[in-house]
Amino acid sequence: VAPVVAVAFGLGLGAAACGDDTPQEAAVDTTVADVTTTMAAAFPVTVGELTLDAEPQRVVSMSATATEMLFAIGAGDKVVAVDNFSNFPAEVDSLPKIDAYEPSVEAISELEPDLVIISYDPGNLVEQLNALSIPVFTAYAVMNLDGVYEQMEQLGALTGQGDAAADAVATMRAEVKTIIDGVTVQDPPLTYFYELDPTLYSVTSNTFIGSVMSQLGLVSIADGVQEGNDYPQLSAEVIVEKDPDIIFLGDVKCCAQSAATVAAREGWGALGAVSNGNIVELDDDIASRWGPRLVDLLAQVAAAIAKVSAGS
Numbered sequence: 001v002a003p004v005v006a007v008a009f010g011l012g013l014g015a016a017a018c019g020d021d022t023p024q025e026a027a028v029d030t031t032v033a034d035v036t037t038t039m040a041a042a043f044p045v046t047v048g049e050l051t052l053d054a055e056p057q058r059v060v061s062m063s064a065t066a067t068e069m070l071f072a073i074g075a076g077d078k079v080v081a082v083d084n085f086s087n088f089p090a091e092v093d094s095l096p097k098i099d100a101y102e103p104s105v106e107a108i109s110e111l112e113p114d115l116v117i118i119s120y121d122p123g124n125l126v127e128q129l130n131a132l133s134i135p136v137f138t139a140y141a142v143m144n145l146d147g148v149y150e151q152m153e154q155l156g157a158l159t160g161q162g163d164a165a166a167d168a169v170a171t172m173r174a175e176v177k178t179i180i181d182g183v184t185v186q187d188p189p190l191t192y193f194y195e196l197d198p199t200l201y202s203v204t205s206n207t208f209i210g211s212v213m214s215q216l217g218l219v220s221i222a223d224g225v226q227e228g229n230d231y232p233q234l235s236a237e238v239i240v241e242k243d244p245d246i247i248f249l250g251d252v253k254c255c256a257q258s259a260a261t262v263a264a265r266e267g268w269g270a271l272g273a274v275s276n277g278n279i280v281e282l283d284d285d286i287a288s289r290w291g292p293r294l295v296d297l298l299a300q301v302a303a304a305i306a307k308v309s310a311g312s
Contacts, residue, residue, distance in 0.1 A: 047154045050137050055160035056115035060108055062100060063119035066139045066155065067092060068291035070117075073156045074164040081111050088285065088293070105129065115158065141290060144211045145176060148290050172292055179298045183305055185217030190308060192218050193244040193273075195262075196231070197251045200239065204230040208290055209250075216301055218246070240267055246280060246304050247273045253284040276311060280304045 044053045059078045061067040067086040070079055076091055083100040086092050098107055105128045108116060116129055116136045126136045137158060139151055149169045156165020192213060194203050202222040203210050207230050210220055221242040226232035251257045259279040268274050280300065286293045 043160070045157050047137065047158055050135060050158070052115065052135060052158060054114070056113075056135075056158070058111065058113045058115075059159065060098065060111055060113040060116045061086060062098060062103060062125075063117055063139055064088075064285070065119060065141075065289040065291045066117045068289065068293060069139075069152050069155050070159065072292040073152060073159070073161045073168050075155065075159040075161045078159055080113065081108070105132070109134065117155070141208065143208055145215070145294070147208075148294065149173065151290075152292070168292065172295060175295045176298060179295070179302050180215055183216050183302050184309055186309060189217050189219045190245040190305060191221050191242065192246040192248055193221050193234070193239055193242075194248045195251055195257065198255050198257055200234045200236065201231055202234050204232070206230045209287070212294070212298065213301065216298070216305060218301075218305070236265070236267060240270055243270075243272055245273060245308050246278045247271070248280045248282055248287075248301070248304075250282050250284060250287045252281045257281075276308075278304065278308055 043055050044051055046052075057078055058080045059070065059075065060081045061070060061079055062083045064083065064086045067079065067082050068088055070076055071089050071091065076089070079092070079095065081096040081098055082092050083103070084097040085100050086095075086097075096107075096111065098104065101122055103122060103125055105125065108129065109132050113134055116134055117139055118125065118136060119139050119141060121138070126138070129136050137154075139155065142148055142151060149172065152169050152172075153162070153165050156162045156168075194209060194213070196202060203220060204222045204224075205211070205214050205220050210230070213220065221239065221244045222232050222234060225234060225238065247262060249257050249259075249262070258281055259277070262268060262279055263274050273279055282297065282300065286297050
């Protein structure tokens with residue numbers, strides 16, 4: 001996948017250009033639609049423009065993030081198929097897979113779903129499914145952690161798992177708060193380079209991953225590099241000049257990048273992050289989704305910050 005195309009698919013986190021595990025629509029800077037019923041209310045339930053008259057029993061998830069959320073809120077037993085990028089939790093391994101980029105409407109309809117969840121529409125999938133009276137909910141990429149919590153609650157409402165979703169969100173909020181509260185913010189703030197792919201596409205603080213990093217007191221060296229572009233391609237010269245405190249690799253699985261490959265790049269040995277061993281290899285899947293495993297990502301970033309702080 002070409003870098004520009006990958007970024008277009010990129011969530012708030014950004015997609016690795018050489019093969020993101022979750023082809024998502026770019027994050028939309030809108031408030032997630034309100035759930036117009038209490039979390040534990042009986043059906044019908046309305047979320048945004050979608051109303052479900054009865055609790056769904058056969059859910060097809062065409063979003064790896066939504067798949068993780070559904071299992072986290074106790075709705076996993078309702079999931080009858082997932083997209084081919086859904087690989088967590090392990091229970092999805094045995095489920096039928098639908099091509100994420102070119103989904104077959106026939107294959108989906110044969111599963112007799114009473115709810116299909118997508119994160120972007122590859123063509124006219126929603127229109128075709130609606131023509132077959134199959135309800136579709138679009139769980140767009142979000143802009144911040146509050147959007148994550150709200151989307152989990154939305155999926156809880158739609159699947160009759162409102163109380164379980166509320167509990168999962170409360171637990172996640174508490175875990176996130178503990179991690180954030182445990183970070184000592186530096187003055188001036190620590191800087192980072194977040195690598196989406198080996199061609200040096202990155203993210204600014206205005207993206208979802210950027211907002212997460214900001215919560216931990218970090219500033220992206222990509223900020224302001226290309227006005228109006230939150231997924232700019234940096235040059236090696238700019239990266240060396242800005243000399244980030246930490247390098248985060250979001251292209252480990254997709255593109256075989258590592259601390260060793262970065263250190264071997266011409267001229268990169270001059271970077272403090274390289275010489276001080278502050279290159280963090282992220283899990284591409286977790287780093288490219290806005291799901292419940294973000295707690296693991298936050299913990300890894302917090303540990304990197306603590307390491308830098310201890311060495312300063």
